[in-house]
Amino acid sequence: MxxxxxxxxxxxxxxxxxxxxxxxxxxxxxxxxxxxxxxxxxxxxxxxxxxxxxxxxxxxxxxxxxxxxxxxxxxxxxxxxxxxxxxxxxxxxxxxxxxxxxxxxxxxxxxxxxxxxxxxxxxxxxxxxxxxxxxxxxxxxxxxxxxxxxxxxxxxxxxxxxxxxxxxxxxxxxxxxxxxxxxxxxxxxxxxxxxxxxxxxxxLVANAFLAQRISSINSISALCEKTDANVDEVAKAIGLDSRIGPKFLNASVGFGGSCFQKDILNLVYIAKSYGLEEVANYWDQVIKINDYQKQRFADTILSTLYNTVAGKKIVFYGWAFKKDTNDTRESAAIYVADALLEEQAEIVVYDPKVSEQQIYADLDRLNTRSEQENRRLLRVSKDPLDSVDDAHAIAVLTEWDEFKTLDWEKIYTKMLKPSFVFDGRRILDSNKLNGIGFKYYRIGES
Ligand SMILES: NC(=O)C1=CN([C@@H]2O[C@H](COP(=O)(O)OP(=O)(O)OC[C@H]3O[C@@H](n4cnc5c(N)ncnc54)[C@H](O)[C@@H]3O)[C@@H](O)[C@H]2O)C=CC1
Ligand SMILES: O=C(O)[C@H]1O[C@H](OP(=O)(O)OP(=O)(O)OC[C@H]2O[C@@H](n3ccc(=O)[nH]c3=O)[C@H](O)[C@@H]2O)[C@H](O)[C@@H](O)[C@@H]1O
Structure with missing residues (x-):
């Protein structure tokens, strides 16, 4: 308006x-x-x-x-x-x-x-x-x-x-x-x-098609990790086909936002209400792959950190569902954090635009544990560098541009060794991070 x-x-x-x-x-x-x-x-x-x-x-x-x-x-x-x-x-x-x-x-x-x-x-x-x-x-x-x-x-x-x-x-x-x-x-x-x-x-259909592209490429990202293929190379190769097109093929930790999931669920419900079970199941799969992708990212962090994150400090870079917004509705970060908190990880969140109050409200809404427990296990930081002292790992959950230009050498010196980075948005320079000494994982690449 x-x-x-x-x-x-x-x-x-x-x-x-x-x-x-x-x-x-x-x-x-x-x-x-x-x-x-x-x-x-x-x-x-x-x-x-x-x-x-x-x-x-x-x-x-x-x-x-x-x-x-x-x-x-x-x-x-x-x-x-x-x-x-x-x-x-x-x-x-x-x-x-x-x-x-x-x-x-x-x-x-x-x-x-x-x-x-x-x-x-x-x-x-x-x-x-x-x-x-x-x-x-x-x-x-x-x-x-x-x-x-x-x-x-x-x-x-x-x-x-x-x-x-x-x-x-x-x-x-x-x-x-x-x-x-x-x-x-x-x-x-x-x-x-x-x-x-x-x-x-x-x-509804426009949102369903957009979300479907993300789930499609995210499903392929899991396959890339098993086969030494690189999901960006695959996305580029298919996207150059003008019938497919290059947009909305960025593999990620999963789509969030207030609308994609809500609108697809609604489409599924409408199809079911007209007795179109196959149509409903087809679109429901887009949500299932998205849930799988968020869980898969949390599982990768857990298995890479030697199958235990209890008491380990993991820093989240980003909480918003995408960059350049303070909106956190259905953000993948919420669900990844919840899965890791279930494993008793200690999480510190840094996001340039999301308030501490909002982060706790998002977690509390899930009702997985008490509000006190959420505040005991998760802390919110206002500085991306202060938060990383003695951290075991950093997980990138939102593609904020500022994460690309952080002083990664300095961050490395502050963290425990081995220092892990899990890039759920594929925004960091892998050569640079590996060169510094990080154990760098990103979605869609082995
Ligand atoms: N957020 C987005 O980017 C987009 C949202 N939409 C659609 O737009 C609609 C609104 O979305 P958001 O703005 O994100 O929701 P929102 O929840 O941020 O805002 C809705 C507002 O409506 C107000 N409201 C509720 N009942 C009212 C009433 N009876 N009289 C006056 N105000 C009332 C609420 O207090 C709230 O401030 C949804 O249907 C959403 O799917 C569509 C495209 C993009
Ligand atoms: O109905 C709505 O609310 C709106 O939903 C989406 O817009 P929005 O959710 O604001 O943002 P998107 O850019 O679509 O991103 C949604 C999610 O998908 C993720 N995404 C997007 C693109 C991509 O290639 N990969 C990917 O993981 C984003 O990070 C984000 O979490 C649609 O793009 C809008 O056209 C629509 O109006």
Missing amino acids: SVIAFKCPDIRVTVVDINQERIKAWNDTDLENLPIYEPGLKDIVATARGRNLFFSTDIDQAIDQADMIFISVNTPTKTYGKGKGQAADLKYIELCARNIARVAKDDKIVIEKSTLPVRTAQAIKNILDNTGNHVNFEILSNPEFLAEGTAINDLLNADRVLIGGDSTPGGEAAKQALSSIYENWLPKERILLTNVWSSELSK
Whole structure:
């Protein structure tokens, strides 16, 4: 919404949220305190905020004044009841729809920006159309394809924008109205108009295909480690085939982030609910390989450190699910740490953007051990070099650029010998590290 406000000074954008703390942070005069760390976002907010971009907790007033409403609330995996562990929890979406239905006095275009199961628009429409106040609602699906860490660039130069809506005159007019906003900065050819159901489903499928590429290359990384093949060489060799393409083939300790797993689980659930067991099993395998990859990385650390890590200090470089974000949702680091803590390892975490409070919250949420035990076994450090004294091993969990240029000679002198480095992101220079004397392992290479 900040980018829309930035690019369209004539449109008044109000972002509302029930979370007062978040809205307060979005309004903080110190732009360092915005609740999300995202390169370039600060400048966009600085330009638009107070001009035509506003952050507020007065949801009813914003609904009343709006011509268009983007529903962008969270749609997490259900943790209870039918579909627990797979289906998307739509309670926040429904609450929004009910709120809009209660407050709206004139016609509105309601846009699904959240990622939703196919056919959710029908449920939203039913709620909105049964209010009895004769307001006409047009429902559009406009899924978001930005990736965290590169969000601003992804939005400014989107490959495509997808707008799904009815083919009635009202639906067509609504699609055009939304398209005209994006046309302020994107060529018309990149704005794809479809029916609602194709749009909803395309979002889930796009994430499933992206995640599938990572699981595919990660499965091959395990094979490379057994066969003396090098996963980067394999990725390059296959990626040069223009039908396959080079992107999203970086082997890693496993994909994280709030969406890939959630959206694939949702796809699996939808396929099952239509009786398509084979389809469901096919996509479920993408998650299974991802879990396997995280476990495999933890197992490699354990077996390399002579099958015991109890009382051994292992330093984690990185906790975020990818570089250039402070988001840790479903980060591989959480699960690798949990597996090693089960072995009584002593972990020290250094991440340039993630807070200590967040790291403990991530671990506590797993409920594997008591909160006290998590704090006894895991410490958070603010300095990548101070943390490595007497460490047995360093594990790289996030591909932050700064890890490449650390003083690795100095780090080596501080660690116990033999000094192990486990590179879950393949970002370090193997010749250099081996030259210094490290025992260097990286995913996808023997
Ligand atoms: N994070 C990302 O990079 C992307 C997220 N998405 C989708 O966007 C949606 C939101 O994702 P995030 O922003 O990451 O979630 P989030 O959990 O960070 O933010 C959702 C916000 O909605 C607020 N909220 C919940 N119920 C509300 C209500 N009734 N009224 C007003 N505010 C309410 C919450 O307080 C929270 O601040 C999800 O469906 C996700 O799949 C899609 C593409 C990218
Ligand atoms: O629906 C969403 O939320 C978004 O999910 C992903 O974006 P995001 O999760 O923010 O970040 P990605 O760049 O896709 O990375 C996801 C995970 O995969 C990992 N990854 C990515 C690429 C790769 O080659 N290898 C790999 O392990 C990353 O390190 C990260 O843990 C999609 O890329 C976005 O298009 C989508 O809008």
